[in-house]
Amino acid sequence: MSRRAMPRHEAVERHIRSRIAGLSPGDPIESDAELCDLFRVSRMTVRQATQRLVAEGAIYRVSGVGTFVGEPQxxxxxxxxxxxxxxxxxxxxxxxxxxxxxxxxxxxxxxxxxxxxxxxxxxxxxxxxxxxxxxxxxxxxxxxxxxxxxxxxxxxxxxxxxxxxxxxxxxxxxxxxxxxxxxxxxxxxxxxxxxxxxxxxxxxxxxxxxxxxxxxxxxxxxxxxxxxxxxxxx
Structure with missing residues (x-):
């Protein structure tokens, strides 16, 4: 039996979690556009991936500036x-x-x-x-x-x-x-x-x-x- 393929938004979320593990609070991470290009997915998929991370405080957005690593709680x-x-x-x-x-x-x-x-x-x-x-x-x-x-x-x-x-x-x-x-x-x-x-x-x-x-x-x-x-x- 073949294993279920990982949904694309989960793959994006895991990528971001692995990235922020090696960064410090306030460090920038890839923009939504860069993640869309990297994973060849829609902006909606990227938003789905980042929604929980933002809610947790793991990352935060500054409008017109970018996305950054949150506090390491x-x-x-x-x-x-x-x-x-x-x-x-x-x-x-x-x-x-x-x-x-x-x-x-x-x-x-x-x-x-x-x-x-x-x-x-x-x-x-x-x-x-x-x-x-x-x-x-x-x-x-x-x-x-x-x-x-x-x-x-x-x-x-x-x-x-x-x-x-x-x-x-x-x-x-x-x-x-x-x-x-x-x-x-x-x-x-x-x-x-x-x-x-x-x-x-x-x-x-x-x-x-x-x-x-x-x-x-x-x-x-x-x-x-x-x-x-x-x-x-x-």
Whole structure:
């Protein structure tokens, strides 16, 4: 079976994201006319490609002057279940992690209940600092059911947890959760290279597979100055 060809506007968008990854805020990028010539597409297609980038603040336009790189905040599209690795890849950022803990330990009552495990069950606990380039973006604590002990042998410093789960037949399909604002305590601040008291976004998610089986419970503590949650409402 042949693979579906990438729509032209997606190709243009990916090109722009890869370009801005190597530029600084305020640097110019190709004009709409230049992108039309480069990809041999209509101006409408280019506008379709750039619309989301402008909404995110990744690029901005100055009428009669040109298009420029916006501030280097990372925007995450709400309403779509994507891993940190997938989000960064869409923005042309190189992802890596520092693994702080990878262990089997007794689950808390909240963890056991969230993952629908028997009382006093063990869980697999992973704690990582997530980086884009060399910049720390988030502290991530993940707990998974005890049948995921094989993850302890996976290279999660350079690989994707969600891809590893998918490869083993546990595809993350749905997430529910909450977000709150917090401030960086000294430990968080040291790990994220922030000043104590700096703003954080704290997100807690329960992720299930297609059949509703809980596969992952995660708390992510994002550096508020580096990460923006992008919301589209209709």
């Amino acid at each position: 990372v925007h995450r599209q709400m309403g779509q279940l994507r891993s940190f690795t997938q989000e960064m890849a869409l923005r042309g950022r190189t992802v890596s992690s520092k693994v702080l803990a990878a262990e089997v330990r007794p689950g808390t009552k909240e963890e056991v209940a969230g993952l629908r495990l028997a009382p006093e069950s063990s869980v697999v606990h992973l704690r990582r600092i997530r980086l884009a380039g060399q910049e720390p973006m988030a502290i991530e604590d993940v707990v998974l059911p005890p049948f995921c002990t094989w993850l302890l042998d996976v290279d999660l410093a350079n690989g994707s947890l969600h891809q590893a789960l998918t490869d083993h037949g546990f595809t993350p399909a749905r997430a529910t959760g909450t977000q709150i604002a917090a401030i960086a305590e000294p430990d968080d601040a040291a790990l994220l290279d922030l000043e104590p008291g700096a703003p954080l976004f704290v997100e807690r998610r329960l992720i299930t597979t297609d059949d509703g089986t809980p596969i992952e419970q995660t708390e992510s503590r994002y550096a508020g100055s580096r990460f923006v949650f992008h919301i589209e409402l209709s």
